[in-house]
Amino acid sequence: MFKSKNPWEMDEVRIVVGAMVILAFATALLVVIPYFLLDDIKAPEGLKPYTREQLDGRQVYIANGCVYCHSQQPRDSAQGPDSKRGWGRASVAGDYKYDTPHLLGTMRTGPDLFNIGARQPSKDWHLGHLYQPRAYTPGSIMPAYPFLFEVRNGSAKDGEEVVNLPPGYVKEGQVVIAKPEAIALVQYLQSLNHTYPALNSDVKETRDSN
Numbered sequence: 001m002f003k004s005k006n007p008w009e010m011d012e013v014r015i016v017v018g019a020m021v022i023l024a025f026a027t028a029l030l031v032v033i034p035y036f037l038l039d040d041i042k043a044p045e046g047l048k049p050y051t052r053e054q055l056d057g058r059q060v061y062i063a064n065g066c067v068y069c070h071s072q073q074p075r076d077s078a079q080g081p082d083s084k085r086g087w088g089r090a091s092v093a094g095d096y097k098y099d100t101p102h103l104l105g106t107m108r109t110g111p112d113l114f115n116i117g118a119r120q121p122s123k124d125w126h127l128g129h130l131y132q133p134r135a136y137t138p139g140s141i142m143p144a145y146p147f148l149f150e151v152r153n154g155s156a157k158d159g160e161e162v163v164n165l166p167p168g169y170v171k172e173g174q175v176v177i178a179k180p181e182a183i184a185l186v187q188y189l190q191s192l193n194h195t196y197p198a199l200n201s202d203v204k205e206t207r208d209s210n
């Protein structure tokens with residue numbers, strides 16, 4: 001006659017239950033607890049929400065994989081020389097209030113961009129650098145993004161954004177015009193400015209000041 005077994009003695013049940021316990025533990029530690037810890041963090045006073053155009057630029061940043069080479073998370077000076085590199089104070093949770101999803105990044109093939117708007121506010125520089133990084137930083141390994149621009153024989157129409165490139169990067173009789181994606185992307189880059197003091201955070205800034 002069939003004899004029913006105690007399910008806890010079956011290996012399959014133990015494996016499945018064990019896996020679920022580990023997964024639940026990891027989810028609690030990495031998702032649920034941080035959610036409650038960070039849920040009521042307010043945006044610092046100096047942080048402005050993105051405008052419509054800056055948000056469009058943020059999408060261009062995501063679509064073009066800028067995050068694969070650029071981080072947006074300056075570290076505390078105890079962890080690395082980021083502030084000496086001019087990348088700004090260590091970021092705090094509130095700095096990311098309007099960033100969904102955040103673009104922290106994991107690679108630093110290029111510099112951290114969390115404060116690029118303060119470090120390099122020039123629209124002309126950004127447009128030209130996106131069109132041809134080597135025109136501004138000799139030997140740069142950053143890819144060019146020519147498809148965000150239109151190269152045209154003749155002249156620009158009213159209201160179009162002509163890119164002022166260094167001599168030699170645009171042929172005689174041609175103009176390089178920034179497409180709306182490039183203009184939005186540069187507005188987003190210019191908005192990356194978290195140089196205000198991180199006051200309403202419980203992370204102390206003392207280490208950066210010495």
Ligand code: HEC
Pocket residue numbers: 060061064065066067068069070109110111113116119120133134137140141142143145185189
């Ligand atoms: C393959 C890696 C790579 C990718 C992808 C990349 N970059 Fe870069 N980026 C670099 C490197 C390396 C530098 C430093 C040399 C230079 O200035 O060109 C740099 C520099 C920069 C700078 C100047 C930073 C400073 O501190 O002066 C900006 C702004 C920038 N990149 C924006 C972007 C944007 C926007 C994108 C996406 C459209 C992008 N990058 C994609 C590697 C990359």
